[in-house]
Amino acid sequence: MTTHSIRVTLPYHLQTLAKTGAEILLPVDSPVTQNAVLEALETAYPMLRGTIRDHVTKARRPLLRYFVCSQDISHEASNTPLPDAVLSGAEPFIIWGAIAGG
Amino acid sequence: MSGVRVLVGTAKGAFVLTSDGKRDKWSVEGPLFAGWTVYHMKGSPVDPDRIYASQSSDWFGQVIQRSSDGGKTWEQPGGESDKLDKDKAAGASNKFVYEGDVGTHKWYDGTPHPWEFKRIWHLEPSLSDVDVVYAGAEDAALFRSSDGALSWQELPGLRAQRGSEWQPGAGGLGLHTILLDPKNANRIYVAISAAGAFRSDDSGLTWKPINRGLRSRYIPDPEAEIGHCVHRLALHPSRPDVVYMQLHWNVMRTDNAGELWTNISGDLPTDFGFPIEVHPREPDTVYVVPIKSDSEHYVPEGRLRVYRSRVGGGEWQPLTNGLPQENCYVNVLRDAMATDLLDESGIYFGTTGGQVYVSPDGGDHWQAIVRDLPRVLSVEVQTLQ
Numbered sequence: 001m002t003t004h005s006i007r008v009t010l011p012y013h014l015q016t017l018a019k020t021g022a023e024i025l026l027p028v029d030s031p032v033t034q035n036a037v038l039e040a041l042e043t044a045y046p047m048l049r050g051t052i053r054d055h056v057t058k059a060r061r062p063l064l065r066y067f068v069c070s071q072d073i074s075h076e077a078s079n080t081p082l083p084d085a086v087l088s089g090a091e092p093f094i095i096w097g098a099i100a101g102g
Numbered sequence: 103m104s105g106v107r108v109l110v111g112t113a114k115g116a117f118v119l120t121s122d123g124k125r126d127k128w129s130v131e132g133p134l135f136a137g138w139t140v141y142h143m144k145g146s147p148v149d150p151d152r153i154y155a156s157q158s159s160d161w162f163g164q165v166i167q168r169s170s171d172g173g174k175t176w177e178q179p180g181g182e183s184d185k186l187d188k189d190k191a192a193g194a195s196n197k198f199v200y201e202g203d204v205g206t207h208k209w210y211d212g213t214p215h216p217w218e219f220k221r222i223w224h225l226e227p228s229l230s231d232v233d234v235v236y237a238g239a240e241d242a243a244l245f246r247s248s249d250g251a252l253s254w255q256e257l258p259g260l261r262a263q264r265g266s267e268w269q270p271g272a273g274g275l276g277l278h279t280i281l282l283d284p285k286n287a288n289r290i291y292v293a294i295s296a297a298g299a300f301r302s303d304d305s306g307l308t309w310k311p312i313n314r315g316l317r318s319r320y321i322p323d324p325e326a327e328i329g330h331c332v333h334r335l336a337l338h339p340s341r342p343d344v345v346y347m348q349l350h351w352n353v354m355r356t357d358n359a360g361e362l363w364t365n366i367s368g369d370l371p372t373d374f375g376f377p378i379e380v381h382p383r384e385p386d387t388v389y390v391v392p393i394k395s396d397s398e399h400y401v402p403e404g405r406l407r408v409y410r411s412r413v414g415g416g417e418w419q420p421l422t423n424g425l426p427q428e429n430c431y432v433n434v435l436r437d438a439m440a441t442d443l444l445d446e447s448g449i450y451f452g453t454t455g456g457q458v459y460v461s462p463d464g465g466d467h468w469q470a471i472v473r474d475l476p477r478v479l480s481v482e483v484q485t486l487q
Binding site (some may be wrong): 011012013014016017042046047048049050051052055056061063064097098 | 137196
């Protein structure tokens with residue numbers, strides 16, 4: 001099994017909860033999927049549980065989006081492998097709050 | 103030296119206002135949880151250093167914060183797994199899961215709508231155990247934690263009271279008021295917009311609607327057992343069977359723990375409003391802040407007036423000294439009025455315009471502590487010895 005260092009970018013409100021900067025580095029075992037990254041994130045930072053995905057259903061909160069390599073993958077299956085550029089660290093996995101008012 | 107700590111929840115963060123017993127000079131700390139909506143913060147009556155806060159966001163959902171040092175530092179209970187006992191679930195302080203078959207309540211158009219957790223409106227710490235705290239949720243339900251907010255369990259007997267027929271008001275189907283009876287540890291009152299008031303006499307296991315005597319023109323049967331848009335309840339600890347209510351329209355009172363309510367609106371200029379509060383040392387002295395109507399949520403005539411009754415309602419006196427009496431169009435929300443326990447009793451309220459006012463003499467004179475906070479959602483006061 002290969003472990004990758006995945007760059008994860010958090011929105012400001014979650015940075016304040018997790019007491020991190022904008023980007024964190026997470027070890028994630030292959031296969032690296034959207035779900036695997038989020039599981040690793042919530043294991044390393046339990047204070048983020050329930051703020052990105054529902055505690056029980058694991059459904060993405062409606063006003064959040066996941067971006068990788070300039071693509072919105074929010075609606076892709078959560079077990080879809082992420083692109084090589086994310087695995088190599090060339091591109092981050094971005095969690096973003098949707099623009100939805102002031 | 104005695105003093106007060108005022109916990110202010112706003113639409114964009116929380117603020118802590120502190121003063122000595124004179125209450126004329128204040129320090130202001132904040133914003134805490136900047137950018138988040140803070141519906142409510144409240145300290146434990148057992149240990150004033152223990153404070154619970156409800157932090158939420160349409161984007162990121164619900165977060166519970168807890169302080170063990172009077173608000174200097176905060177943590178999400180169980181948020182840092184290395185600080186947690188192995189038998190405790192990490193990251194569960196914001197896990198509010200309805201018990202059993204979730205079911206439906208009525209939507210705005212009368213159709214069935216699945217129960218969905220949105221946020222915690224109100225936190226009520228136990229009167230006797232620092233680690234026990236109750237949480238009032240939208241969609242309406244009552245949750246209880248016995249481990250300092252590490253985890254929560256619903257008290258589902260409440261929704262068994264015809265919950266499928268409950269319907270939200272414009273602001274949502276929220277459980278906003280939780281009163282713990284200081285003389286009867288088994289008795290809890292709650293109020294829900296727009297389902298009504300309910301009482302439990304067995305620590306939250308079973309409940310009964312307590313809405314007899316209410317009359318609401320906006321529901322098909324104005325005297326229905328449930329469906330009333332109760333805005334707030336208040337009681338005095340020395341006389342907990344006497345409960346005051348700000349209904350949607352009408353100010354009400356019961357002398358028998360909710361078995362029957364009577365109208366005490368009396369000579370108020372309008373009986374629509376949100377907060378109601380009882381003087382901490384005078385059980386017959388009650389405060390309300392009337393606003394113009396259900397269609398115009400601001401004070402009448404551009405004048406901010408608190409009304410005080412010294413006889414348990416019916417006869418009301420406007421209190422205006424120090425409050426703006428022209429061009430004022432704010433509201434005072436249901437959880438945004440509180441009192442302290444100093445010898446000369448202080449009354450406090452916050453407005454939708456961001457002002458927090460204090461009267462250090464029971465309402466005779468008012469001064470603004472701060473004027474330009476975000477929209478104030480809640481005000482609680484801790485009296486410190």
